[in-house]
Amino acid sequence: MNASLRVRPAEPADLGFIVAANAALARETEQRELEPARLRAGVAAVLDDAAKGRYFVAEAAGRVVGQLLLTWEWSDWRNGTFWWIQSVYVVSGARGQGVFTALYRHVEALARADAGVCGLRLYVEGHNERARRSYLRLGFAAAGYEILEVDFTRPEAAVGR
Numbered sequence: 592m593n594a595s596l597r598v599r600p601a602e603p604a605d606l607g608f609i610v611a612a613n614a615a616l617a618r619e620t621e622q623r624e625l626e627p628a629r630l631r632a633g634v635a636a637v638l639d640d641a642a643k644g645r646y647f648v649a650e651a652a653g654r655v656v657g658q659l660l661l662t663w664e665w666s667d668w669r670n671g672t673f674w675w676i677q678s679v680y681v682v683s684g685a686r687g688q689g690v691f692t693a694l695y696r697h698v699e700a701l702a703r704a705d706a707g708v709c710g711l712r713l714y715v716e717g718h719n720e721r722a723r724r725s726y727l728r729l730g731f732a733a734a735g736y737e738i739l740e741v742d743f744t745r746p747e748a749a750v751g752r
């Protein structure tokens with residue numbers, strides 16, 4: 592792994608990077624334009640309230656080049672908490688150099704050190720082969736579930752609201 596890589600919890604000053612990274616992530620993986628004001632408020636809400644989630648960023652030579660977001664889900668079956676990894680993004684010029692691997696290994700070590708954590712989960716868009724390969728290589732396996740949703744922020748679901 593690149594020795595100059597450093598993973599750290601995000602700080603309020605990372606807001607701009609994280610907002611831009613999420614906009615780029617949606618564009619690249621889902622060809623989707625996120626509403627800028629809503630996205631910015633959504634990222635700021637996490638940075639302001641650790642109960643909502645925790646962003647981690649990776650720095651290479653002092654520059655932020657990647658991120659992920661951790662959120663939580665209680666598992667009654669396991670009497671433990673799954674950590675969900677979301678909003679995974681590495682800037683295009685820094686890919687293939689172990690940045691995501693470093694981010695992942697960092698949170699995996701935190702998760703394994705916490706007796707209350709029963710595992711890690713993430714979802715990946717069906718056509719995103721590169722990301723899927725990276726996850727499988729790091730030890731993830733298909734959970735056998737399909738994600739279904741009703742998204743109230745989408746125009747087609749907003750009728751009556």
Ligand SMILES: CC(C)(COP(=O)(O)OP(=O)(O)OC[C@H]1O[C@@H](n2cnc3c(N)ncnc32)[C@H](O)[C@@H]1OP(=O)(O)O)[C@@H](O)C(=O)NCCC(=O)NCCS
Binds near residue numbers: 592681685688693
């Ligand atoms: C998917 C993504 C997060 C991977 O990040 P990354 O930092 O490039 O990942 P890594 O470098 O840790 O690993 C990727 C590959 O580089 C290889 N690699 C790791 N360290 C390396 C190094 N030092 N030098 C060269 N290659 C290296 C890995 O073997 C891996 O190969 P694989 O594709 O065969 O699995 C990144 O491509 C990305 O941001 N994509 C767009 C957004 C996206 O798809 N997000 C995920 C949404 S679910």
